[in-house]
Amino acid sequence: MFLQRFLALLSTRNKEFLRDRSSVGWNIIMPVMVVVGFALIFSGDFADQYKVGVLQAPDSQARAIDAIKPFLQTRYIEFIEINDLERAKVKVQRHQLDMLIDTPNQRYWINNESPKGYLVEKVMLATLAEPLEKQTVSGQEIRYVDWVIPGILSMNIMFSALFGVGYVIVRYRKNGMLKRLKATPVTAYEYLSAQIVSRLILIMIITIFIFYGTNFFIGYAMYGSHLSLFLVFALGAMSMISLGLVVAARITSEETAGGLLNLISWPMMFLSGVWFSLEGTNPMMQHLAEVFPLTHLTTAARAIMIDGAGLLDVFYHLAVLMVQTIVFLIISALAFRWE
Amino acid sequence: MQAPLLEIRDIVKHYPKVKAVNGVSFALQAGTCFGLLGPNGAGKTTTVEILEGMHAPTAGEVLYKGQPVGNRFRSEAGIMFQSTALQDFITVRETLEMFAHLYPHNADLDDLIQRCNLSAYLDQDNRQLSGGQRQRLLLAIALVNDPDMIFLDEPTTGLDPQSRRNFWDLIESIKAQGKTILLTTHYMDEAYVLCDEIAIMDHGKIIAQGTPKELLAAHFNDVILQLPETDITDSNSLPYPIHKRKGMIEITTSDVNQTIEELMSLKISLAHLQIRSRNLDDLFLELTGKELRG
Numbered sequence: 001m002f003l004q005r006f007l008a009l010l011s012t013r014n015k016e017f018l019r020d021r022s023s024v025g026w027n028i029i030m031p032v033m034v035v036v037g038f039a040l041i042f043s044g045d046f047a048d049q050y051k052v053g054v055l056q057a058p059d060s061q062a063r064a065i066d067a068i069k070p071f072l073q074t075r076y077i078e079f080i081e082i083n084d085l086e087r088a089k090v091k092v093q094r095h096q097l098d099m100l101i102d103t104p105n106q107r108y109w110i111n112n113e114s115p116k117g118y119l120v121e122k123v124m125l126a127t128l129a130e131p132l133e134k135q136t137v138s139g140q141e142i143r144y145v146d147w148v149i150p151g152i153l154s155m156n157i158m159f160s161a162l163f164g165v166g167y168v169i170v171r172y173r174k175n176g177m178l179k180r181l182k183a184t185p186v187t188a189y190e191y192l193s194a195q196i197v198s199r200l201i202l203i204m205i206i207t208i209f210i211f212y213g214t215n216f217f218i219g220y221a222m223y224g225s226h227l228s229l230f231l232v233f234a235l236g237a238m239s240m241i242s243l244g245l246v247v248a249a250r251i252t253s254e255e256t257a258g259g260l261l262n263l264i265s266w267p268m269m270f271l272s273g274v275w276f277s278l279e280g281t282n283p284m285m286q287h288l289a290e291v292f293p294l295t296h297l298t299t300a301a302r303a304i305m306i307d308g309a310g311l312l313d314v315f316y317h318l319a320v321l322m323v324q325t326i327v328f329l330i331i332s333a334l335a336f337r338w339e
Numbered sequence: 340m341q342a343p344l345l346e347i348r349d350i351v352k353h354y355p356k357v358k359a360v361n362g363v364s365f366a367l368q369a370g371t372c373f374g375l376l377g378p379n380g381a382g383k384t385t386t387v388e389i390l391e392g393m394h395a396p397t398a399g400e401v402l403y404k405g406q407p408v409g410n411r412f413r414s415e416a417g418i419m420f421q422s423t424a425l426q427d428f429i430t431v432r433e434t435l436e437m438f439a440h441l442y443p444h445n446a447d448l449d450d451l452i453q454r455c456n457l458s459a460y461l462d463q464d465n466r467q468l469s470g471g472q473r474q475r476l477l478l479a480i481a482l483v484n485d486p487d488m489i490f491l492d493e494p495t496t497g498l499d500p501q502s503r504r505n506f507w508d509l510i511e512s513i514k515a516q517g518k519t520i521l522l523t524t525h526y527m528d529e530a531y532v533l534c535d536e537i538a539i540m541d542h543g544k545i546i547a548q549g550t551p552k553e554l555l556a557a558h559f560n561d562v563i564l565q566l567p568e569t570d571i572t573d574s575n576s577l578p579y580p581i582h583k584r585k586g587m588i589e590i591t592t593s594d595v596n597q598t599i600e601e602l603m604s605l606k607i608s609l610a611h612l613q614i615r616s617r618n619l620d621d622l623f624l625e626l627t628g629k630e631l632r633g
Contacts, residue, residue, distance in 0.1 A: 001443060005440060009441075012429055012434075012437045015428065016427060016428045177424045179420065181441075183393065
């Protein structure tokens with residue numbers, strides 16, 4: 001009986017969404033436009049600043065530190081402290097760093113295919129008395145559009161989940177549809193499950209459609225497994241849908257729900273690393289960003305797409321999303337009211 | 340006497356600032372139509388929603404087939420609320436099918452569609468239904484599980500006279516199947532036509548209860564004579580209290596023959612005389628002392 005009721009509610013909700021052309025159109029056209037717009041506007045590099053990663057030497061190696069000091073004083077180059085040499089090398093491969101200096105071993109890496117790497121190397125050679133040992137890597141550039149696409153897809157999932165579930169349930173409550181369902185043998189558990197699954201299916205179909213559709217025209221970086229990426233998207237969508245259910249658990253006014261959903265989604269959109277990297281930002285902001293499901297969704301999706309990470313590499317983010325989903329579901333189930 | 344299908348005993352419902360229902364008891368015999376009447380704010384919707392199992396009472400109990408209301412009741416009751424939104428972009432047929440799938444036992448859908456006169460609109464989007472079509476669909480939804488007990492909360496409010504009559508026929512046909520109905524309404528003619536028994540509520544209490552005829556007989560032993568004002572040159576000379584309304588003079592009397600004789604003796608023309616019995620509207624106003632609200 002559960003399955004019969006669940007499927008009846010699921011299929012009706014799917015039909016309702018798919019026949020609402022303006023809603024479907026908005027869910028597809030908006031993210032496509034954002035992706036294409038960013039591809040056109042930011043078709044080049046991240047920014048016009050040179051970035052050099054520096055692996056620091058312990059104080060005991062004063063000579064090594066002194067050797068590169070003149071170069072470190074060059075203006076208009078940003079020197080970033082590096083702790084993990086192997087990760088930094090990948091960044092040189094992806095053109096995210098123009099050069100990498102291994103201070104203790106007096107070595108440096110540049111990317112053979114990077115014009116900016118070539119220029120930074122010329123500057124360094126001109127400033128240092130003793131040249132360092134040259135190492136090269138090669139690899140295609142990661143453009144800003146490659147970097148930002150996982151964030152845009154994640155952001156789209158967030159909006160679709162929060163508003164598609166939160167707003168819709170509040171509307172049903174306000175217009176008496178939920179009250180009518182309460183008068184049937186349907187349980188809150190059956191009703192909410194149908195809403196979650198319906199929205200999850202729709203989000204995944206739309207996200208996969210946008211992913212392949214825009215990739216066909218733009219051709220952005222995808223170094224990881226497609227299956228892992230979609231699993232991350234599904235888990236992220238679940239956490240956002242559950243958060244939408246928490247918002248929709250009791251509110252009876254669409255205005256209040258809309259305001260609350262905006263209050264949740266806008267800070268997430270700007271502070272979850274969708275548009276710019278959180279590396280080097282205020283530590284307070286980084287701690288705050290840890291709370292947002294969108295941070296974990298974006299970071300995990302980005303790691304898979306541009307770093308080729310596997311599920312184990314992003315396990316921490318998946319675990320956080322899972323815990324958040326469970327917590328949000330419990331809160332919404334306990335707080336849910338039909339009327 | 341047969342045990343009632345649904346019974347409420349001393350129902351009380353208090354909200355923080357309002358005492359909505361103050362000790363209401365009544366019983367519905369199987370196969371009858373029970374009308375709950377009352378002005379807005381009288382507590383009838385709260386009472387009905389407690390009966391429907393939508394709200395728990397502060398005190399008192401609701402018994403269905405002799406047992407406290409439980410899960411079984413949800414499957415065997417059909418409810419038509421005062422206002423229910425239907426899902427947009429879904430057709431009449433799909434709406435009925437969805438609700439049918441929510442119950443373990445269903446009425447024959449084709450028969451239901453036929454009876455509620457929905458055949459012509461089956462593939463129409465819910466948004467495109469007229470007021471009457473919409474109410475018939477909501478009634479069909481209430482009947483989709485072939486319920487024993489049916490709640491109709493102001494089902495004809497806002498309908499045109501034709502749709503109202505059509506709806507009454509539908510309710511009569513449901514009654515003819517032996518179903519039990521609880522009807523709330525503001526229309527006294529509707530209650531008179533459809534209900535076997537009525538209860539009038541005000542201030543959270545039942546102030547009168549019985550069959551419509553019993554109630555009228557118990558409260559009124561008079562009739563109203565109506566004459567056009569133009570037929571009476573000096574209304575002050577009439578030896579009765581009179582009431583003027585819309586160009587007519589109304590005389591309330593318990594002895595029609597004597598009053599007519601007196602009017603004739605005063606040389607008043609009786610060519611346009613109308614005699615009206617007291618109706619439920621009069622009773623309602625007499626008991627609640629208020630104009631109908633809503």
